[in-house]
Amino acid sequence: MFKKTLVALALTTAAISANAAITTPTSGKVNVFGKEYIANETTGIALSNVTVDLNAQYSAGDIITLSVSGATIDTTNSVAAAAYATANAQTLTLGVLSTEADKVTFRVTAATGDHGAAGQSEIVFSGIKLTTASAAAAGSISATYSAVTSTGFAVDSASTNTATVMKGVNQYNVKVETPLNETISVGSLRKNFGTTGVSTTIDYTDDVKVTFADYSLAATEVAATTDGVPATLTTLLGAAPSATKVTLMGDFSFLDTNADGKITSADKIPLTTAFAQLATTTATSITPSSDLQSVSFSGPGGFGSAGLTITAGNVAGDVTITDQTFTVSAESTYAPKTGSATKATASLAAGEWDLDGSTDKIELMPFGSEYAQSITVANTGTVEGAITVTLTADGKEYTKTLDAVAAANSVTNISLEVAAFAAASGITGNAHINVVVNAPESNIGVKGVYYHKASADRVLTH
Known part of the structure; x- marks a missing residue:
């Protein structure tokens, strides 16, 4: 907590309070935006409004600064403002001195009364924008309030002067919830899974499940909005994806038992059996690639899961399963705030089929x-x-x-x-x-x- 020195008292005529200002997001929570959603903006991203609860007496000529870390201020598109509010009779008028990449500076042009009544005297900072590039790469974004007299002595300064105001998140998240994980039985001439591997039961199938998930707001977070104050306005989090797609990379040529370069109903394990929708998930338009080195399928139109049950062997034992590792490429088609629909992509490990031996x-x-x-x-x-x-x-x-x-x-x-x-x-x-x-x-x-x-x-x- 700031303590004035005797020198400071001697050099200032204002009765400066020893209490520190408290900086908070105006919403009371950290304002979250989707980095994919705002990536195409051309006029910057609104920094959520910042409220500072004053706990000192101010005078004309004092210099007030709001610094930003974690992202860069858009000096071209920002129209910074600072509005004073109080439940009492004191007044405080501020004017913008400068807008820089990391801070906005104001000067107190008029002041009356004591501004140190806790919870009853505050400044709301608004109109500050962040560059789109820095916001799209940001994590947590903080604001720090500071104030000095015209002669350079601190008016309000303490750890409470800094607060996390915004947070950029990847909204369209994907994970392989269930990887392929069977062990091929070499004792059964690689015709099935299990027996001597991870299972004591013969098995011919394996499952893969990919989940498309929205970012989940914590109790201390709220969706940011275009004006910087969460309300009923359009938020800076995008809608659910309009379409999703998964491509599972692996060598499925072993399923082409008649060697015609395709997996069809003529093979020992027909296409509709080889690749089937996993229960409780979505998997439509299931299509192996022409070289049989991948299989693609459409997932949910929104957040949810997509999955396949792959049948790689049969009771007849006339298919030899190939040991290998798998990866998935996942796509989420979404609408950004500005511009046409685009895709968020991810490439992830998706398990393996190994051999016992x-x-x-x-x-x-x-x-x-x-x-x-x-x-x-x-x-x-x-x-x-x-x-x-x-x-x-x-x-x-x-x-x-x-x-x-x-x-x-x-x-x-x-x-x-x-x-x-x-x-x-x-x-x-x-x-x-x-x-x-x-x-x-x-x-x-x-x-x-x-x-x-x-x-x-x-x-x-x-």
Whole structure:
């Protein structure tokens, strides 16, 4: 709380109060605007009106400043004003001195009485605009009030002089509420999900759900309006989207079982079964891309959820499911305050289908010019599997899916490829190796041997 010094008292003739002014949004809450909604404005964005409860006596010649942080003042389109209001007989008249990018400055041109009656003496600042570019990039926007005498001594200053007035938010939000997350059973020749993966029940389907959500105002927030004071005027939050669309990126060519380049009723899993609307969501106009590397569908005309149930396998076991990761591209078509309808877009991870399989650990394998290595993967089954190795050395991990695969009914030597990977990773000493093979664990065996060239010693480490 500001305390006047003896020097200040000696140099000022006004009886200045020691209490501090309190700055608040005139609405009493933080005024929220949609950054997408205001992005096309050409004459700036109205800063919500700011009320300052005075707690000091002012005199003609005092200088009052309202500073703005978090966005930039539009000096071209602002017509700043400061109106004094009181329940008592005192008066206060202010005139604008200057409008700058970060503040507006006023001078008290006339003043009578004591302006320090708490809650009964206030200034309302209005007419200030923010540049559209800075508002569209803004988060919280604050206003800070300050006042000094004509000789530079503070009249009102304290932490209560600063308040969050506005907040820019992304209104058209999207999230993958339910990602694809099944594990393909290699023990079932990749014909279904489950059994040895995340589930003990055979499953042929997986769900993806994308939710389009409006920004939710907190109890301390209110929608901002065009004049800066929330009322019955048009708010600066947009309406619900008129249309939504989701494109799920993934490789769905495995569903083209008759190899005609399309997924139709002629395939083992027909199109209408392969991609169906997820219950309690919207999914219309379901269309795979011509290269079968994505499928698109229309979502709700408004806020809500869009989703698919994907059938990737069947009881007949005549479809081999492809392991992969998925992403979604989502679009919300909305009307901005100015200009034609536009789209808010988002690209998000949407899960994966992984493979269950074997994991082997080679606790010790030395690398460098003094050693040679022998690492083999034996596969006694009929399911070929990708091989992924993770090298751990000196507190770091290095992971790679090898070019070599664990061929069915074969022994695959991965020594040279692992050694080259170790060298490329800068490993010249001892390392731990984790070997993951996407084939049934019961059919996989991993062996690791190193050879010390100088001593001719051979050591089996796994």
